[in-house]
Amino acid sequence: MWSWVSHDSVETADRTEWFNDMIARTVAPHRMELVDPATFHARTGVLELGRVSVAYHDYGAQRSWRTPELIRRSDPEHYFLGLLTGGGMRVDQGRNEARLTAGDAVLFDTSHPYSAGTTSPGGSRVLLMSIPRTVVNLPADRVDAALAQGFAAREGIGAILRRFLGSLREHAGACSPQELESLERSTVSLASALIAQQLDAWEALSAETREEILLRRVHAFIEHHLDDPGLSPEAVAAHHHISLRGLYSLFSAEEESVAARIRRRRLERCRAELAASRPPQPIRAIAARWGFTSDTAFSRTFKAAYGISPRAFRRQAAAQHGQLTPPAETGPPRHRPRRRAPGAESGSGVPLRTVGSGGRG
Numbered sequence: 367m368w369s370w371v372s373h374d375s376v377e378t379a380d381r382t383e384w385f386n387d388m389i390a391r392t393v394a395p396h397r398m399e400l401v402d403p404a405t406f407h408a409r410t411g412v413l414e415l416g417r418v419s420v421a422y423h424d425y426g427a428q429r430s431w432r433t434p435e436l437i438r439r440s441d442p443e444h445y446f447l448g449l450l451t452g453g454g455m456r457v458d459q460g461r462n463e464a465r466l467t468a469g470d471a472v473l474f475d476t477s478h479p480y481s482a483g484t485t486s487p488g489g490s491r492v493l494l495m496s497i498p499r500t501v502v503n504l505p506a507d508r509v510d511a512a513l514a515q516g517f518a519a520r521e522g523i524g525a526i527l528r529r530f531l532g533s534l535r536e537h538a539g540a541c542s543p544q545e546l547e548s549l550e551r552s553t554v555s556l557a558s559a560l561i562a563q564q565l566d567a568w569e570a571l572s573a574e575t576r577e578e579i580l581l582r583r584v585h586a587f588i589e590h591h592l593d594d595p596g597l598s599p600e601a602v603a604a605h606h607h608i609s610l611r612g613l614y615s616l617f618s619a620e621e622e623s624v625a626a627r628i629r630r631r632r633l634e635r636c637r638a639e640l641a642a643s644r645p646p647q648p649i650r651a652i653a654a655r656w657g658f659t660s661d662t663a664f665s666r667t668f669k670a671a672y673g674i675s676p677r678a679f680r681r682q683a684a685a686q687h688g689q690l691t692p693p694a695e696t697g698p699p700r701h702r703p704r705r706r707a708p709g710a711e712s713g714s715g716v717p718l719r720t721v722g723s724g725g726r727g
Contacts, residue, residue, distance in 0.1 A: 367539050370411045378404050385428070392421050393446065393496070394476040395436045401427035407489070413538055415550040419496045420534055424452075429483035437477065445475045445502055445509070447557050449493040449519055449528055454485035457514045464516030471519035473512060473561060475499065480514065493531045495557050502558055503572060508565050517564055526582050527556045555579065580606065581616055585627075592632050595657045599624040632656045633671050636664075640676055641683040649676050 376384045385408055386398040392412055400406045408425040448455070448471060455466045459480035464472045466485075474480055477499070484490045502509065519528065530552065538549065555575045562571050571579075584602060591597045602624060603613040617624050635656045640649065650661050653676075658664040668676045 368411045368413050368535070370409070372409045373407055381406050381408075385425070389430065392419075393494070394432060394442055394444075395440050396430040396432050397436070399429045401429070401484075411535070413534060415546055415553055417498055417501060418550055418553050420531060420553065421494045421496070422491075422535060423494060424489070424491045425484075426489040427484045427487060428489070429481070431481045432476065432479055434479050437479065442476050442496075443499050445473060445497045445499055447495045447497065447560070448472050448474075449524070449531065450490065451493060451528075452491035453489050455482070455490045455492060456485050457482045457516075459514035460510075462512075462514035464514045466516050469518060469520040470516050471524060471560065472514060472516045473509070473564075474514055475510070478510070478513065493528070495531075495553060497554060497557055501554055502561065504558060504562055504565065504567055504570050508567060509561060512561070512564055515564070519560065523556065523560045523563055523579065523583075526579075526586055527560055529586075530556055530582075552578065556582070577616065580608075581620075584613070584616065584624075588624075588628055588631065592628070592635060592656055595659050597628055597657055599628075628657075629667065630671070632658065633668060636668065636676070637672065637679070640680045646680070646684075649680065 371388060373381060373384070381403045382398060382400050385400065385406070386396065388408070388410060389396050389398065392410060406426040406428070408423075410424070411422045413420045448457075448466075450466045450468055450470050450472075452468050455472075457464045457466070457472050457474050457480060459474050459478055464470075466472055474482075499506070518524065534549065538546070541549065555578045558571060558575060559568075559579045562568050568576070584606060587602060587605060588597065591601075599613060600610060603610045606613070608616075613624060617627075620627075622630065636652050636658070639647070639652045639655075650664075653661065653664040658667075665676055668674075668679075672679065674682070
């Protein structure tokens, strides 16, 4: 469950002390300085996941110092991995100086002195993961050498981690204790993978972590190529340089096969557009936009999944929103050209029965 605190009820004269106390509880004791207490704002949410925690910070212009004296008094011995989502931020630790903008990431720890602060007048917004040093199974000397080295986290594992943390903010409150325990493992795996990528130490990760990261990369690839009719298990395997058997093995513990996931996500995209597209677009155009190459097969698969035909679903959705019945469809579909999934042969459209067929694989 997320716990949220805000400056809203804090008097101006008390904001520095309040913010200092809040950072001491959610990060570690610091010496704080607010640039302008009268206009300073702060809102923080913290999600505890067993040994690790995830925090969302949105705060105004400030400066902070973690001094040797404060470290001697109290040291949780944690790494902090921050993903900046807005504003600007700096972190100086050891010999390194990180200057961050939205989309950048930085690693620092509580066991060595550092200074930090905002670099934009409006402050910063940052997702911050707190992870005990003992659970990061990477060479400590190499990790410490990378402290306060900013790096881009807009693509690849960085983007996957950012989406994962965003989903925690939306959905973690409804998770059971067992599910939160699983989320703890995923948080550590993803954070460790992002750090390992910066250290070029992928081989130091456990086999379980490498497998989880590969699975998440596959999921992200599928999401990005749902509109390509050439998306298939074969194309997915080729892009990730694994055999088809290896891909099936990767999905063996999942609730659905590779093809079933592709089919389900395409149907979900189509269903959303059928319910929301205004003005209404031809059903065949919507289906084609999300990789379906056969009108008949799409209608049959949609009805098998939802118990209703695409046309009847659209009329039902329009009626529920008090809108007029969509006009009858005429003429060929008009839709944008689609990129081909890497690994698929040029010019070879994959029909629905191949991409979305039943059975594992």
